[in-house]
Amino acid sequence: MNRMDRIPGEPEPSPGPGVYGESQRPAELPSGPASPPGTAPVAPRRNRFRRPLILAIGLIILIGAVILGYSWWENASHFESTDDAFIDTHIVRIAPQIAGRIVRVDVNDNQLVQPGQLLVEIDAGNAQTQLQQAMAQQSQAEAQLQQARAQTRVAQDTYEQSLANAAALGAQAQNATTEANRYRELQRINPQAVAQQQLDQADTQARNLANQRDAAQRQAQAQANQRTAAAAQVQAAEATVNNLKALVAQAHISVGYERIVAPVAGHIAQRSAAAGNYVSVGQQMMAIVPLQMWVTANFKETQLAYMRPGQPVAIHVDACPNSDVRGHVDSIQRGAGQAFGILPPENATGNFVKVVQRVPVKIDLDTVPRDCPLGPGMSAEPTVRVR
DSSP states (O other): OOOOTTTSSOOOOOOOOSSTTTTOOOOOOOOOOOOOOOOOOOOOOOOHHHHHHHHHHHHHHHHHHHHHHHHHHHHHHEEOSSSSSSEEEEOOOEEOSEEEEEEEEEEEEOOOOTTOEEEEEEEEHHHHHHHHHHOOOOOOHHHHHHHHHHHHHHHHHHHHHHHHHHHHHHHHHHHHHHHHHHHHHHHHOOOTTTHHHHHHHHHHHHHHHHHHHHHHHHHHHHHHHHHHHHHHHEEEEEEEHHHHHHHHHHHHHHHHEEEESSSSEEEEOOOOOOTOEETTOOOOOOEEEEEEEEEEEEOOOOOOOOTTTEEEEEEEEEEEEEEEEEEEEEEOSSSSSGGGSOOOOOOOSSSOOOOOOOEEEEEEEEEEOOOOOTTTTEEEEEEEEEO
């Protein structure tokens, strides 16, 4: 039966194996809603906007990569930063210079103090006793000094009197000798003019006066020695007075050590002093953290090529995450940190492995937020604009 002789509505018979071979079987149509009878199948339409969208996304990604790369290059070539940094300052340790019992503590923990403000008062009775004893010894030494000066004046007067007496006796002895010589010359010219007895008396008088003159001169010398001794006593007394004055001054200083005041402005830290405690000389009672601080940043030695004093620094402090601290490079330490250790490295023997060293850089703080509680040891991340 051919296609034309088929009764309408009767299903078309499937071709047998003799009509179509396995290789000639038509391909199955894709599954899906069947097309209405008498309508030709429609081919799937491609999205004409898909390719421009992919190009735009790729362009945006490329521009972002370029911007990120340029930002990285800009930061790497113009800035140097490190996280090996911390807030630093010179902590002032407060310790007594005399031993005694604490009677008063006028500060609390973390309190802000000003220079000259009273911190601790110590009861040191020994200092007061030593002061009174030194003052009494000074008064006694001053009295002895006055007495030595008076003896010096007496010795000077006695010496001058001895000199005058010796001079008078010398004049008399000279006169007596001249008179005896004149009698002797006159007797030689005219033996009858001068009796022998008169000549003997003149010689005796001259010898006596000469002996008295010599004795007066020796006495004047002794008085001179006494004057020298009196002057030496005055010098010794003056030295004693000066020594006792120094002891009195030291005692006054020791008494002043009873009141311990703040040497600098700052905040109290590590306070261990309490009223009633006994403290010895040099025992730490508290510490003062000064208001002036800086950042010590340990940069790698390879980061110092363009770093110079005065360059601006932006500092991120962990304690102040909402605001950066501004500063500038103050100085660069001459030497790596390991060179100042207790046991510096010795690379002259054995194998050597090069390790990049770190060099401390001091960064002064220019602007600090008021609500930023900075303190020594806090972590910081400085970023230095090197060029």
